[in-house]
Amino acid sequence: MKLKLNVWRQSNNSDKGGFVSYNVEADEHMSFLEMMDVLNEKLISEKKDPVAFEHDCREGICGTCNMVINGRPHGPQKGTTVCQLHMRQFKDGDTIAIEPWRVDAFPIIKDLVVDRSSLDHIIQAGGYISVNTGQAPDGNAIPIDKEEASAAFDAATCIGCGACAAACPNGSAMLFTSAKVAHLGKLPQGKVEHKKRVQKMVAQMDKEGFGFCSNVGACEVECPKEISTENIAMLNRSYLGSMMSTND
Amino acid sequence: MKWIINLLTSSIGQKLVMSLTGLFLISFVIVHLIGNLQLLVDDGGYAFNTYAYFMTNNPLIKTISLGLYFFILLHAVQGLLIYFTNKKKSGGKSASKYAVRTYENGSWASKNMALLGTLILFFLCVHMGDFWYKMKFTDDLAMVTYDGYDQPIKDLYTRVSVAFQELWIVAVYLVGLFALAFHLMHGFSSAFQTLGLRHKKYTPLINGIGITLSVIIPLAYAVIPIWSYFK
Numbered sequence: 259m260k261l262k263l264n265v266w267r268q269s270n271n272s273d274k275g276g277f278v279s280y281n282v283e284a285d286e287h288m289s290f291l292e293m294m295d296v297l298n299e300k301l302i303s304e305k306k307d308p309v310a311f312e313h314d315c316r317e318g319i320c321g322t323c324n325m326v327i328n329g330r331p332h333g334p335q336k337g338t339t340v341c342q343l344h345m346r347q348f349k350d351g352d353t354i355a356i357e358p359w360r361v362d363a364f365p366i367i368k369d370l371v372v373d374r375s376s377l378d379h380i381i382q383a384g385g386y387i388s389v390n391t392g393q394a395p396d397g398n399a400i401p402i403d404k405e406e407a408s409a410a411f412d413a414a415t416c417i418g419c420g421a422c423a424a425a426c427p428n429g430s431a432m433l434f435t436s437a438k439v440a441h442l443g444k445l446p447q448g449k450v451e452h453k454k455r456v457q458k459m460v461a462q463m464d465k466e467g468f469g470f471c472s473n474v475g476a477c478e479v480e481c482p483k484e485i486s487t488e489n490i491a492m493l494n495r496s497y498l499g500s501m502m503s504t505n506d
Numbered sequence: 507m508k509w510i511i512n513l514l515t516s517s518i519g520q521k522l523v524m525s526l527t528g529l530f531l532i533s534f535v536i537v538h539l540i541g542n543l544q545l546l547v548d549d550g551g552y553a554f555n556t557y558a559y560f561m562t563n564n565p566l567i568k569t570i571s572l573g574l575y576f577f578i579l580l581h582a583v584q585g586l587l588i589y590f591t592n593k594k595k596s597g598g599k600s601a602s603k604y605a606v607r608t609y610e611n612g613s614w615a616s617k618n619m620a621l622l623g624t625l626i627l628f629f630l631c632v633h634m635g636d637f638w639y640k641m642k643f644t645d646d647l648a649m650v651t652y653d654g655y656d657q658p659i660k661d662l663y664t665r666v667s668v669a670f671q672e673l674w675i676v677a678v679y680l681v682g683l684f685a686l687a688f689h690l691m692h693g694f695s696s697a698f699q700t701l702g703l704r705h706k707k708y709t710p711l712i713n714g715i716g717i718t719l720s721v722i723i724p725l726a727y728a729v730i731p732i733w734s735y736f737k
Contacts, residue, residue, distance in 0.1 A: 264605075264606075277605065326604050328606050328608045328609075329604040329605075329606045329607040329608050329609065330608065330609050334608070334609070355604075355605055355606035357604055357605060357606075360596075360603045360604065361596075362594070362595045362596065363595070425611060426596075427592075427596060427603070427612070427617050428592035428595065428596050429592070429595050429596040430517075430592075432517075460516060460517070460518060461512075461516065463517070464516055464517050467595055468517075468595060469591065469592040469595040469596055470517040470520065470521060470588050470591060470592055471517070471521065472521075472588070472592070472616065472617075472619065472696070473616060473692070473695075473696040473699045473700065474611070474612035474613075474616040474617055475611070475612050475613075475616070476611035476612040479611050479612075480611065487699070488704055490699070491699050491702045491703070491704035492702065492704075493518075493702075494518055494521075494699070494700055494701065494702035495701070495702025495703075496702070497516075497518045498518065498522060498701070498702060499702075501509060501512070501513045501519075506509065
C-alpha cells in the first residue's frame with residue numbers, strides 16, 4: 259500500500275516546526291511503528307535526518323510510542339497504543355498526518371518526541387508506598403474486597419503515556435494522576451498514605467503546568483488502556499476529603 | 507488558614523467553587539422560573555405584581571439575593587480565570603490544537619462553557635438592566651393599587667408585557683435561553699463529577715436529570731416572552 263505521510267518535523271523546542279510530506283510503501287501487516295521504520299530507513303539511505311519518535315517495548319505496555327495520528331492520540335483504533343496499531347486500519351492511497359503530543363507540560367524535544375518528565379514528577383511527589391511491602395503475600399492473607407481490587411487493577415493498567423493530556427482541550431493530566439491515586443489508594447498497602455499522597459500529587463500536577471479538568475471526557479476515549487473518568491471523580495472526592503480531614 | 511488558600515488555589519479547589527456556585531445558581535434558576543410563570547396568569551398582573559413586591563421587600567429574600575449576586579459574580583470570575591489558565595496551558599489553540607481533526611471527542615457544550623457562560627452573562631446584564639434595575643432603583647414604573655396593600659405597588663407586569671412586544675428583546679431572550687440550555691447540559695452533571703459524586707448506581711440518574719433540566723427549564727422560560735409577544 260502506498261501512503262502519503264505528513265510528519266511534524268521540529269529540530270528542538272525553540273524551533274517553529276512544520277509538516278513535511280513523505281511517500282511510503284508499506285504492508286498492511288506492518289505495525290504503525292514498522293511503517294515508520296520503513297520511512298526512516300529510506301531517509302537514512304538518502305542521507306537525510308530520520309524522524310525522531312519514541313518506542314520501546316512494542317507490545318503496548320511501556321507508553322512511549324506517542325504520536326497523534328490524524329488528530330487522535332495513538333490513532334483511530336480504540337484502546338490501542340501506536341505500536342499495536344496495524345496498517346490494515348488504513349487504506350491504500352491514504353494521507354496520514356502525524357504530530358507530537360501538544361501539551362504545555364510536555365515540551366517537544368525533537369520531531370515527535372516530547373519530554374514527559376512532568377508525569378514522573380507527579381509520581382515522585384507521592385505515587386509510591388513508603389513502607390517495605392515485602393514479598394508477594396499469600397493469596398487472601400490481606401483481605402480486600404473484590405470490587406476494590408478490580409477497580410485498583412483497572413486503574414493500574416495506566417502506562418503513563420500522556421495520551422489523556424494530549425487529547426484534553428485543556429492539556430490536563432487528571433486522568434493520569436487519578437489512575438495512579440486510585441491504583442494505590444484502593445489497595446490496603448496504599449491506603450495508609452492515601453490522603454497525603456493525593457494532596458502532594460495534585461499540588462505537583464498543578465505546579466507542572468497542566469490545565470484544569472473540565473470534564474470533557476476526551477481523555478477516556480483516547481486512553482489506550484481505557485481508564486475511566488470514574489477515577490477522576492475518586493481523585494476529586496479524595497482530594498476534597500483529605501483537605502477537610504488532615505492537619506496540613 | 508493556609509489550607510483554605512491551598513484548597514482554593516488548587517485546580518480541584520477552583521473547580522469546587524464552580525461546582526457549588528453552579529448548583530446554587532441552578533436552584534435559583536428553578537425558583538425564578540416558578541415565580542415568573544405567574545406572568546402567564548390572566549389576572550391583569552395581580553399575581554405577578556404582588557409576588558414581585560414580596561420578593562423585593564421581604565428581608566429574608568433581600569439577604570439571600572445579596573448572596574445570589576455574589577455567587578453569580580464568583581461563578582463568572584472563577585470561570586473566566588479557569589478559562590484563561592486552561593487556554594494558556596493547553597499546548598495550542600484549545601480543542602483544535604492538532605492540524606488534522608478526524609474525530610470529535612467530548613460534547614460541544616463541554617468545550618464551550620466559557621463562551622456559553624459569557625453569553626448568559628451578557629443576557630443577564632440586558633435582563634437585569636431592563637427589569638431589576640428599573641424595579642429597584644428607579645420610579646419609571648407605573649403604580650397600581652390592590653386590595654390589602656396600604657399603598658400602590660410597582661406594576662412590573664406591564665413593564666414586562668411592554669418589553670416583550672419588541673421583537674429584538676424576545677430574540678435576545680431566546681439566545682440567552684439557548685446558551686443556558688447548553689450550559690446546563692454539561693454543567694449539571696459536571697458539577698457532581700467535580701464533587702466526586704459518581705457511581706454507576708446513581709450517575710445515570712444525575713445525567714438524566716441534567717439533560718431533562720437543560721431542556722425543560724429554557725423551554726418553560728421561553729414560553730413567557732413568546733406568549734407575551736403573540737398575546
